[in-house]
Amino acid sequence: MASIFILQPSPPSLKRGSLGRGELQQILYEALPPEIVRTGMTFEKFEETEDGVRVYFQDGSTTTGDILVGADGLYSQVRASLEGKERLEQPIYSGMCCWRGFFNASTVPLNQEYSWIEFWGQGNRFGYFDVGKGQFSFYGFSNTEQGGNDDSVGGSLNALKQIFSDYAEPVPSILKVLENENIYRDDIFDRQPLDNRRCNKFSVHQKCPQCS
Numbered sequence: 001m002a003s004i005f006i007l008q009p010s011p012p013s014l015k016r017g018s019l020g021r022g023e024l025q026q027i028l029y030e031a032l033p034p035e036i037v038r039t040g041m042t043f044e045k046f047e048e049t050e051d052g053v054r055v056y057f058q059d060g061s062t063t064t065g066d067i068l069v070g071a072d073g074l075y076s077q078v079r080a081s082l083e084g085k086e087r088l089e090q091p092i093y094s095g096m097c098c099w100r101g102f103f104n105a106s107t108v109p110l111n112q113e114y115s116w117i118e119f120w121g122q123g124n125r126f127g128y129f130d131v132g133k134g135q136f137s138f139y140g141f142s143n144t145e146q147g148g149n150d151d152s153v154g155g156s157l158n159a160l161k162q163i164f165s166d167y168a169e170p171v172p173s174i175l176k177v178l179e180n181e182n183i184y185r186d187d188i189f190d191r192q193p194l195d196n197r198r199c200n201k202f203s204v205h206q207k208c209p210q211c212s
Contacts (some may be wrong), residue, residue: 018115018130020137043077074189082194091189093146099156100139101183102131108173110136119167126164126171138174140164146187156183 019027029037042058046068053068070078080088110128111117118127124142131137142163150159157178164171 017132019132020135023132043072043081045081046078074191079191079194088191091191094188094190095143096141097144097148097185097187098139098141099160099183099185100137101178101181102135102137103128103174103177103181105130105134105136108136108177109170111170119171121164121167124163126167128174136174138178141188144187148187150185156185159185 041061044056044058046053046055048054049064052064052066054062054064055068056062068078070076070082072078074091075088077087080086116127116129118125124140126138126140128136128138140160140163150156153159153162157175160178160183161175164175
């Protein structure tokens with residue numbers, strides 16, 4: 001049986017709202033002046049200036065700012081440049097894989113007091129969180145060998161059922177409504193943390209896949 005870890009509920013006086021990352025990005029994008037966001041740019045290098053950072057792109061253009069945030073993934077070119085490398089070495093396998101996706105909560109007995117709940121078992125865990133408009137995101141972690149897949153058990157949903165069917169509700173009910181939903185499986189990789197003494201003007205940090 002799995003034990004349960006629950007994030008604390010919001011105080012009654014606090015109004016809670018939830019929305020997916022894509023929707024949040026769209027709201028932020030539409031709130032910015034049109035010339036602020038530039039797409040199709042390829043980072044090349046950066047240099048510290050007296051009052052901030054100057055960034056160089058492959059098309060020869062540059063831009064400046066107070067700080068540089070390297071939100072360009074596990075193979076971040078910003079981080080490679082910060083470490084003085086042309087490219088990063090291969091990441092470290094974490095020892096676990098992750099299944100994730102979305103489900104409609106209309107037929108699932110969820111506790112409305114909580115917007116995020118996570119259940120822990122031995123070598124695996126399952127969680128879900130509200131992304132707004134009746135939709136929830138779920139994720140399941142399990143300690144596995146690198147490079148595995150779910151073909152031998154008939155697909156990702158069957159793999160999830162084998163691991164999590166004996167978890168407490170609402171996990172079994174969530175699994176039932178995933179029949180026609182897309183389920184994504186990924187091995188989870190990580191990198192050693194950067195020396196914080198080098199990061200006063202930079203932010204280059206990985207995040208957990210359940211936050212995607």
